[in-house]
Amino acid sequence: MTEVKKRNLNKEEKEKEKKEEKEEKENIATGSVKEKKDESNEHKEKNEKDKSIKKNKIKKSKHKQLDELPQNALCIRFFGMIVMTVITFLFWSLSNNNGVSQDSSFYIKEMPAPLLKHYQSGITVPVFDKSNGETFNVFLVQNGINFELEQENTNEPFEYGYSESKTNPADCEVALLIHGHTTTSFSYRKSMFYFQEANIHPIAIDLPCFGFSDPLKNCSYVEISERIDDILDSLQIRKGVHLVLYDTGAIIGSLFYLKHSNRVKSITYVDPIIDMSHLPFYYKIIDTPVVNQLYLKFISSPYLSTLRYKYYSHYYKLTNTTQPDIDSYFYSLRFKDNINSFINSYKETDKSFKTAFNIYNSKLKTRDIPIHLIITTDYIPSYHSKLIQNKLSTSIKHIDSTNTKSIFFEDTPITILTQVADIMDTMDPKLREVKEKPKQQHNHDHGHGHGHGHDHSHGHSHGHDHGHSHDHGHGHGHSHGHDHGHGHGHDQFGMGHNYGL
Structure with missing residues (x-):
């Protein structure tokens, strides 16, 4: 019994343990x-x-x-x-990049009135390029307009078209007027009348690559200066001319003189720039691709017309210059492909001091040729003004300081004539004398019984004596005679009148 109980107790204990574990x-x-x-x-x-x-x-x-x-x-x-x-x-x-391929009438329609008047009063002359045997066209003007008289008669319409010059290169001294990089022959338009009144034949040209003239393959100043010789040959001018050089045109004219000194009688520098290594900062933009075209097209844009005029009239104190006059200067830059030619001319020109050094140390220093210098009051303190006065101090015979700003062509256009006339009178007082022409015999038989096909016209000679006194610090007495001949079909160069672009 005891064993059975023990077994049962063990089972119960095990079951309890199992339950506890669970x-x-x-x-x-x-x-x-x-x-x-x-x-x-x-x-x-x-x-x-x-x-x-x-x-x-x-x-x-x-x-x-x-x-x-x-x-x-x-x-x-x-x-x-x-x-x-x-x-x-x-x-x-x-x-609008390729202006050459565009119709010329497009530019004529947009042309400001003063520039159109200037264009219609000039001619386009074909020039034979001796360097390559090709031909290019040069625009030139040789007949002046009395703008003072024109202002008095503003109600009378201007008759556009070419008119015969009052003077001719055969009987008069010739003044070749050369512009700078930023201008054209348009800048001389008001001065030319005074040249003719003084019995001097003026020829204002648009240099190749500028204005209405054709561009060259190489528009550098050296190349342009070499083409002046070809231009004079095309105009059949064999005698020496009196150079009037404005701005960077001083480089071109000086290089021409150094190579063809026999074709130059005197030089008049007008606010000259000869050192291309020392130019205003805005010229640097022209060397920058893409930006240069945008810059030039922007500043010459017709939409800035009013803003440009206000700036120039305020800064330069303009009195006789209108808004269309200022527009004409900028339109000349925008005409056809002139912007590209403008850029090419600047890029292809040597901008180191080498060219200036060669000019200043040439025979220009030896008094071989009369040199006059015209400096505006705005230009007197400039680097270029001081440089030319120092380098050519022994050669410059006279310096005229004009009390005006840079655009004195507009307000005091007679200034240039005063200096050029001084030079001629000093060289020979008889240079500007009017040469008497033999009287033309009148044929009163007007085609009766003639079967030769000749057209007999009448020539009339009118003599006028004028006395002019120009008060620019110099007194001059000018006696002028004008022989008015009526001809048709050809100018004195036998070129005819070409108004095509």
């Missing part, structure tokens, strides 16, 4: 589950907090963006307009 396992399992649930709850809470924080940040950033949106929108619109304007201008520039 309970412990169950407790452990339930605890881990609770811990897992707690951990998952914590993660959920953290995620919810993070989400709420992110939502708050997004809301705040949206509010900030909404607050900053008006300012950013204005900036975007402003810069967008600038970008679109530049792109439009680029496309317009590219579409």
